[in-house]
Amino acid sequence: MTAIETPERDADYRVPALQRGLTILGMFSARERILGMSDMAERLEISTSAVYRIVQTLVDMGYLQRVGRNAFELGTKVISDGFSYLASRDIVEVSMPHLNALRDRTSLSCHLSIREQTDSLYLYRAFAPQRLTVNIPIGTRLPCHSTAMGRMLLTGLDEAELGQLYQHVRLDDYPAPAPRTLPELQQLIAQDRERGWVLHRSDYSTAIATGIHDHQGQVVAAINLSGPDAVMDTSFAQESFLTTLLASRDSISRELGG
Missing domain, CATH: 3.30.450.40 (GAF domain)
Structure with a gap:
């Protein structure tokens, strides 16, 4: 009998870190060009220490760039x-x-x-x-x-x-x-x-x-x-x-x- 795919079953294949990284990129807009790490953590409902590694990876890849001690904007790679x-x-x-x-x-x-x-x-x-x-x-x-x-x-x-x-x-x-x-x-x-x-x-x-x-x-x-x-x-x-x-x-x- 073939198993029926359900939303719950599909969720098993998701990569949480990748999902959070893409969500962070989607937070930036014309109105919000700069976001702090605490803002990202609050919207993702995770700790700032958990969001730090994701943000650092995005910075290293050029998708985010630092504009302050804990503030970031979209990087040149995205643009x-x-x-x-x-x-x-x-x-x-x-x-x-x-x-x-x-x-x-x-x-x-x-x-x-x-x-x-x-x-x-x-x-x-x-x-x-x-x-x-x-x-x-x-x-x-x-x-x-x-x-x-x-x-x-x-x-x-x-x-x-x-x-x-x-x-x-x-x-x-x-x-x-x-x-x-x-x-x-x-x-x-x-x-x-x-x-x-x-x-x-x-x-x-x-x-x-x-x-x-x-x-x-x-x-x-x-x-x-x-x-x-x-x-x-x-x-x-x-x-x-x-x-x-x-x-x-x-x-x-x-x-x-x-």
């Missing part, structure tokens, strides 16, 4: 993660119709990605229904330095920031044409930044990518056109596709305030 989520959601919603139209005009697949550390994270694809096409699923992560969109995402960093990001990353494990040293990567990204677009060939396919800019002029995402070499391997085709891609970039950037 940056929240804005990153909202920004990525806005980027997808704004870019979607433009990428769909770009696919329809070119009959090539189009993708949208953002940078997470050294990875290019694919957020959207406009799939071209051809027998020979490039189709990278949403959620895929690829190393930035070895892809066209990833390289465009790296152009949002200056040379020092790029060096700091890749100071502990081995590059010589990747096949050509990916750069194999940090100075080579820095030189390549400087050229990409000046050009404003990247053309990259791999596995019988070609991708052309460019960056999306926000209202501050920062590179916040990248888009591409990608297809088989048989379609894209002429200078006339590449120039035509690039012109269309850059027009879509400008339209998306304008809607994001760029």
Whole structure:
């Protein structure tokens, strides 16, 4: 006989410390930006010594920051993660119709990605229904330095920031044409930044990518056109596709305030 799940049974799987930590984060609002540890303990109906370890963990992780001896406010981790989520959601919603139209005009697949550390994270694809096409699923992560969109995402960093990001990353494990040293990567990204677009060939396919800019002029995402070499391997085709891609970039950037 199968056991029937009940609220009491579900409660057995709860993690009290995690539940209390999330409850603490939920206590902060526009009206209450700063809370004392005693306030948190009183609302949770636990002792201040019990709440201390939870608060300290949240401080260590960046979700809370101390503003007094026993006073706290939301930390930069909450704010940056929240804005990153909202920004990525806005980027997808704004870019979607433009990428769909770009696919329809070119009959090539189009993708949208953002940078997470050294990875290019694919957020959207406009799939071209051809027998020979490039189709990278949403959620895929690829190393930035070895892809066209990833390289465009790296152009949002200056040379020092790029060096700091890749100071502990081995590059010589990747096949050509990916750069194999940090100075080579820095030189390549400087050229990409000046050009404003990247053309990259791999596995019988070609991708052309460019960056999306926000209202501050920062590179916040990248888009591409990608297809088989048989379609894209002429200078006339590449120039035509690039012109269309850059027009879509400008339209998306304008809607994001760029």
